[in-house]
Amino acid sequence: MSTPQDPNVREQPAVAATGSNRETILSTKGLTKKFGGLTAVDNVDFSVDEGELRCLIGPNGAGKSTLLELITGQLTPTDGEIYFDGTDLGELEPHERMDAGISVKFQSPHIYESLTVEQNLHVPLQRTSRDIEPVMERTLDRIALTEKADEPASDLSHGEKQRLEIGMAITLDPKFMILDEPVAGMSIDETGDIADLIQSLHDDGMTFLVVEHDMEFVRKISERVTVLSQGSILEQGPIEEIENDEQVRRIYLGENA
Amino acid sequence: MTELSLPSRFDGIAEKLNGPNTLGNSRAFWIAFAVGMFVMVAYPFARGSYAAGQTSLFLVYGLLALSLSLIWGYTGILSFGQVAFFGIAGYTYAIVSLNLGGVFGQTVALPIAIAVSTLSAFVLGYFMFYGGVQNVYVAILTLVVTLVLETFMAQTAGSEWAVGSVKLGGFNGIPGIRNFALGVEGASISLSGSGFYWFVLALLLGAYLGGRALVNSKYGYALVAIREDAERTAMFGYNVKRVKLAIFTFSGALAGLSGVLYSTWGNYMDPSVFTITFATIPIVWVTLGGRESLLGAIVGTIIIERLRLWFSVNASEFAIVFVGVILMTVVLVLPRGILPGIRQIYLFLNENGPRAAVDHGQTVIKARIREALQTVGIDASDPDTPSSSEVVRE
Numbered sequence: 001m002s003t004p005q006d007p008n009v010r011e012q013p014a015v016a017a018t019g020s021n022r023e024t025i026l027s028t029k030g031l032t033k034k035f036g037g038l039t040a041v042d043n044v045d046f047s048v049d050e051g052e053l054r055c056l057i058g059p060n061g062a063g064k065s066t067l068l069e070l071i072t073g074q075l076t077p078t079d080g081e082i083y084f085d086g087t088d089l090g091e092l093e094p095h096e097r098m099d100a101g102i103s104v105k106f107q108s109p110h111i112y113e114s115l116t117v118e119q120n121l122h123v124p125l126q127r128t129s130r131d132i133e134p135v136m137e138r139t140l141d142r143i144a145l146t147e148k149a150d151e152p153a154s155d156l157s158h159g160e161k162q163r164l165e166i167g168m169a170i171t172l173d174p175k176f177m178i179l180d181e182p183v184a185g186m187s188i189d190e191t192g193d194i195a196d197l198i199q200s201l202h203d204d205g206m207t208f209l210v211v212e213h214d215m216e217f218v219r220k221i222s223e224r225v226t227v228l229s230q231g232s233i234l235e236q237g238p239i240e241e242i243e244n245d246e247q248v249r250r251i252y253l254g255e256n257a
Numbered sequence: 258m259t260e261l262s263l264p265s266r267f268d269g270i271a272e273k274l275n276g277p278n279t280l281g282n283s284r285a286f287w288i289a290f291a292v293g294m295f296v297m298v299a300y301p302f303a304r305g306s307y308a309a310g311q312t313s314l315f316l317v318y319g320l321l322a323l324s325l326s327l328i329w330g331y332t333g334i335l336s337f338g339q340v341a342f343f344g345i346a347g348y349t350y351a352i353v354s355l356n357l358g359g360v361f362g363q364t365v366a367l368p369i370a371i372a373v374s375t376l377s378a379f380v381l382g383y384f385m386f387y388g389g390v391q392n393v394y395v396a397i398l399t400l401v402v403t404l405v406l407e408t409f410m411a412q413t414a415g416s417e418w419a420v421g422s423v424k425l426g427g428f429n430g431i432p433g434i435r436n437f438a439l440g441v442e443g444a445s446i447s448l449s450g451s452g453f454y455w456f457v458l459a460l461l462l463g464a465y466l467g468g469r470a471l472v473n474s475k476y477g478y479a480l481v482a483i484r485e486d487a488e489r490t491a492m493f494g495y496n497v498k499r500v501k502l503a504i505f506t507f508s509g510a511l512a513g514l515s516g517v518l519y520s521t522w523g524n525y526m527d528p529s530v531f532t533i534t535f536a537t538i539p540i541v542w543v544t545l546g547g548r549e550s551l552l553g554a555i556v557g558t559i560i561i562e563r564l565r566l567w568f569s570v571n572a573s574e575f576a577i578v579f580v581g582v583i584l585m586t587v588v589l590v591l592p593r594g595i596l597p598g599i600r601q602i603y604l605f606l607n608e609n610g611p612r613a614a615v616d617h618g619q620t621v622i623k624a625r626i627r628e629a630l631q632t633v634g635i636d637a638s639d640p641d642t643p644s645s646s647e648v649v650r651e
Contacts, residue, residue: 072492098494106492112485119277123482124493126475172493 022049025176025207026071031080033066040066042231043080048176053198053208055218055239058228059252064211065107067228068178071209072104073097085175103174107181107211109161111168113154117145120153120164124171135171142197143167159190166194170201177201179210183217195220215243227252274466276473278331278481280550280600290552297458306450313454314522315562319461319555320515322542323468324508326554329543331472332504333484337536338381338399339512341406344530346374346513347520348410351431356421360438360445367439371513378509382502391487400536407531430527437521457518461555464511468551480504534577541580545587547594556596589625 027047033040041063048054056064069075071082073094082089089097098104112120121139122132129135140146143163148156153164166182182198183191191214198221202208212218218225218239225242227235235248242248275282281290301309321343328334347370354366381402385395414427423431437456438447448456471477479500482490491497520526529535538561546557561580568576591598606614 074488093491093496095491095494095496098492104492106489110486110489110492112482112489114485115481116277119478123478123490126478127494168493 022051024048025050025052025085026209027083028067028070029081029083031067031070031082032078033063033070033075034078039231041070041077044228044231044233046226046233048207048209050175051202051205051207053202053221053223054210055222055225056209056211056228057213057215057218057225057242057252058234061230062228063231064228065180066231068104068180068209068211071097071178072102098172098174101175102178103169103172103176104178105162105165105169105180105182107184109158109165111153111161111165114152116150116152117156117164118149121168121171124168128172139167139171142170142200144193159186162186163190163194163197166197170206174206176207176209179208179212181212182210183212183214191217219243273470273473275469276477278472278477279469280547280597281552294462298455301451301454309454310450310522313457314519315559316454316457316461317515317518317522318539318542318558318562320457320464320518321512321539322546322554322558323461323464323551324511324515325539325543326548326551327468327472327480327511328504328508329540330548330550330554331477331484332480332501333487334501334505335393335396335540336399336505336508337396337403337540338378339508339539340530340536341399341403342374342378342509342512343516343519344403344406344410344526344528345377346370346516347526347530348425348431349373350517350520351434351526352420352423354435355423355431355433359442360447361441363435363438364440364445367517370517371510374513374516375506375510378512379502379506382505382509386498386501386505400533403531403536404533407528410528410531426527428528430525430529432525434520434524434526436524437518453522460514460518464514465551465555472551476500541584543594545584545595547596547598550594550596553594553596557594560595589629590622592625 024047028044031041031044031046044063044067046067056067058064066075070077071084071089073089073092073096077090084097084100084102087100089100092100112123115123117140118136121136125132125135125139137146140149143166145156145160145164145167148160153161156164162182162185166179169177169179179198183194186194195217198208198210202221210218210221222239224237225235225239226233227242227248229251234251235242235245281287300312304312321339324342325336325339328336328339350366350370353369354363356362357365381399384390385398390398410425410430411428413425414429416424418425418427425431436447436449437453438445440446446452472480479490479495482493482495483497483500487497516530519530539558542558542561543554544557545561546555547553561584564583565576565580568579572579587595587598591601593601602614602618605617609617
């Protein structure tokens with residue numbers, strides 16, 4: 001279902017392991033965002049299949065965050081369309097897109113600093129669950145913050161804040177989960193925990209779109225990777241292939257290596 | 258059966274009133290609250306009807322403060338417009354009740370006045386929140402609206418400015434508004450002195466308990482979440498604009514009720530309610546008492562107004578200066594306000610004992626004063642203030 005822009009992009013079977021034909025859950029057509037003279041996202045045709053765990057990588061300024069913000073509705077596109085689960089997102093406000101089944105964890109932790117951990121989780125939970133208690137317990141357990149449930153969120157470490165926000169985002173029980181740099185600034189142990197968390201949610205059928213710089217992490221979790229550069233899709237495919245691609249190495253990975 | 262169901266019903270009520278978004282949820286709090294209420298109810302017996310009548314103004318202002326606490330303390334929208342809705346309701350009540358005349362006119366004027374202030378809040382709120390006005394610009398816009406109303410009402414001295422038989426009267430305002438009354442001719446009650454005091458006290462108690470139920474409900478969580486991070490909250494699927502509009506409208510209604518009571522208390526209505534001084538005073542009440550506490554807002558109002566009265570009798574024109582000094586001191590020592598401050602001290606004492614508390618208090622106060630001297634600007638860098646952190650975010 002993906003629409004390759006670049007002839008070099010090879011169509012990959014979604015996941016060979018399950019062998020099922022998966023439906024496209026999110027797709028963009030000719031998506032463009034200009035900020036004055038700068039084209040941050042340039043005529044992008046991009047799609048994610050249901051149940052997929054897609055990573056989005058690219059150098060700084062490649063348009064990753066802009067693309068995410070176009071999907072969440074924080075930004076309105078200059079041109080092009082976004083379809084999610086069969087509906088055109090164009091006219092929908094951000095909160096309506098969340099109702100449609102999208103959820104997002106922002107790049108820097110956006111949590112309610114003055115509330116306790118439990119109260120933080122309460123905010124998204126009260127919208128989705130009638131019986132809050134069991135879901136609360138399960139979520140706290142999943143993000144390993146049970147012992148800090150009554151502590152103010154401002155007292156948490158950076159990694160714990162990241163985990164809390166991921167926890168809040170998943171309590172919406174979304175079909176499509178956007179994670180913008182979920183392991184930025186985390187220790188190796190914490191990164192491993194987040195990878196496990198994402199993996200287990202993915203195993204339960206949640207679709208992910210993850211922006212991440214940490215290639216170790218990307219290698220660990222992702223099936224397919226999309227490389228953005230200067231607002232366009234440079235390359236798309238399985239991680240091994242991407243990492244060995246000359247062009248990608250030169251533009252992106254080379255910098256970090 | 259009744260014996261069993263009664264306590265459980267009380268539990269249910271208590272559950273609605275208590276919660277993480279109000280400061281006093283303990284048994285001790287409710288006992289203290291009951292004692293306080295008893296004193297308030299008994300006040301007219303001790304001091305007489307005239308004093309009670311004078312004091313009822315503070316309770317009227319308490320409703321206004323409550324409306325500000327809801328939108329500023331809980332939702333993070335700093336509004337100077339509460340006095341605008343207060344004044345609009347007061348003027349409307351005057352115009353309608355005097356035109357229709359009699360106790361029936363007054364009875365009809367009450368819902369009309371509140372409806373007009375509610376509608377005004379809705380219209381202003383709609384254009385602000387759906388127009389994308391945010392943060393400090395809400396404060397500016399609401400202040401401008403208030404000042405425009407002042408300018409407009411002040412120039413209505415001419416006889417051409419009349420609604421029906423009621424002249425708007427410019428600076429002199431509308432005199433002759435009668436004491437609060439409800440009913441129809443022959444079967445009515447008119448309230449003044451102690452009666453008016455108890456009536457306003459009951460309204461204030463109802464508004465306070467209602468406010469508690471509101472902020473501890475699902476809706477209250479949404480309000481607090483919007484205060485803390487509106488963008489994050491929208492990304493949990495909350496319709497932030499609609500929630501803001503709803504609470505702004507509700508606060509407008511509450512301010513309107515306060516304005517009606519004010520006009521019947523003083524028996525007149527003039528443009529001074531739209532001045533910058535009066536627009537700022539609710540901010541002072543709420544800051545002093547504790548922005549994030551409904552009771553704090555009321556307590557702050559009563560303290561400030563009592564002091565203003567005392568100072569204006571004993572120190573005339575310096576009254577506002579003294580009040581300013583008190584406000585500065587409180588903000589330095591207890592930046593979150595009196596009631597949250599008392600609660601913090603109480604919790605600290607319980608945990609660490611009095612000796613440690615005194616030491617801790619000293620270091621904290623010293624640090625605060627040093628901080629304040631360093632930053633010459635007024636509380637611009639105080640991270641505790643939602644309004645200022647909003648500005649920073651902006």
